[in-house]
Amino acid sequence: MTRRPGRRAPLLAGALALALAAGAACSDAPSPTPRPTPTPSAAATGPTAGPGPSAAPGVRNPFGAHWDWSRHESFVPYLKQLSGSATYHELSWCDIEKNQGSPDFSAVDRIARESRDLGITLHLKIRTGVCWATGGTARHIRGQANKTESAMPRDLAVYQGFVRDVVRRYAPYGVREYAIENEVNAPQYWAGSPADYRRLVTSAAEAVRSADPQARVVDSGISSVAYGMGIADRLVRAGRPDEAVAAYRAYFPRRVGTRGRQIPAVDRPEQLRAALATEQNARNLAFLAVTEELLDERVVDVRQLHFYEHFAGVPALLDYLREQTPAGVPVQAWEVGQFWRDGDGDAASRADEMVKAVVQLVAGGVEQVLWLPLAYNPGNRQGSEVRYGLLDPDGTVRPAGVKLAGLALAAQDATAEPVTAKGLTGVAFRRGELTVLVLWSGSGRTVSLPAAPGLDSSPVGAEPRRVAGTVTIGAEPVLIRSTGDPAAILGPAR
Secondary structure, rough: OOOOOOOOOOHHHOOOOOEEEEOOOOOOOOOOOOOOOOOOOOOEEEEOOOOOOOOOOOOOOEEEEOOOOOHHHHHHHHHHHHHOOOOEEEEHHHOOOOOOOOOOOHHHHHHHHHHHOOOOOOEEEEEEEOOOOOOOOOOOOOOOEEEEOOOOOOOOOHHHHHHHHHHHHHHHHOEEEEOOOOOOOOOEEEEEHHHHHHHHHHHHHHHHHHOOOOOOOOOOOOOOHHHHHHHHHHHHOOOOOHHHHHHHHHHOOOOOOOHHHHHHOOOOOOHHHHHHHHHHHHHHHHHHHHHHHHHHOOOOOEEEEEEEEHHHHHHHHHHHHHHHHHOOOOOOEEEEEEEEOOOOHHHHHHHHHHHHHHHHHHHOOOOOOOOOOOOOOOOOOOOOHHHHHHOOOOEEHHHHHHHHHHHHHHOOOOOEEEEEEEOOEEEEEOOOOOOEEEEEEOOOOOOOOOOOOEEEEEEEEOOOEEEEOOOEEEEOOOEEEEOOOOHHHOOOOO
């Protein structure tokens, strides 16, 4: 994919993308609370920082989750710790209006009401499904809910009427973001062509904005695998094939062989080119391209990211987003998780991997990071825990859940700035005079930071303890809390 001129997201490369170099100087819905405008520290380097785009209305904490509403009661105690975050729910026109003219919104009404009661902002994904409204017969039926792919509506005017009804109904609950379909690059989710999807989104966007001028239109969320192929394809087309191979290998260490020829082992550029040319990967790239055209043309307001890979793939992903996202367009990760078939990592290491993935995304300017799934479902169709949950099936909190709740507490009402100093990787959350750093060493060596007055430190999610001497940071993420500029906490450069 070639880079288009002038494409650069200030969300990723401006005010929030500050490298800290140590030693350098509506109805009854809750009222929207804007995130503070990031303020560059004296240690900031890079482009001149300016006001970043506003976060989603009502969202005060970037770390949220997505859960199974049929098990909601078991999760409420934990979800209260994520208050101020966002989640999403997927609805289907064909499920809601099984018989034309007789829609039943009761299930979605309950979800909107309970999300609001938790203090969690709800986003909606609007899908068509396959039924009287689209014609034809479903070819892909999935899960206990018998979900199907979506198809083009027979009558776009009738479809627009349904979309307007959805938006008007849920605006009083504080819903302001509407994604159109889900992972349309996958045939099991979308039966049409890229051109069909363009027509659908254009019609839906018109309906959303006419029903609520404050609402924002979100793309379908191209799959995590397709983003990996987009990263590699962009580098190949830019004449950087060796970098493309390295990026592919960093992105897919746990996927190779899981989908046959779609994600093969790659050691050489010619193998990568062959992988990118398969039928499914060509489809992935085509739908990624049309999504980016809709973003360019401002048909879509928000870019939706899905990411289930190893945290080592995040830097290349952020580079891709910087190049391929128009200036001023927010990026939100509605689906982030750990895909690891037959994963053998223990609970502590998996929790640390989770922290490293979500922290890098937020430090890179991604507005929201929603972990999926919140809890492992032993009845899933894979028959094993392919995607790692923060909670056990009964709601018992795992170490990963403890750490995400700790991150949510640190990030509430704060601005985020990346930390890249002394071989450390992480983020600085700043709220007033308080600074919370989440750091780890990516070099394989431990790094010592000098003690400072009033400095607390602990593993992420644990109660911070006052530090009398130096803070030693290794591969495990550490949380440091103090007042003042992050550069002062990090100490002089060496």
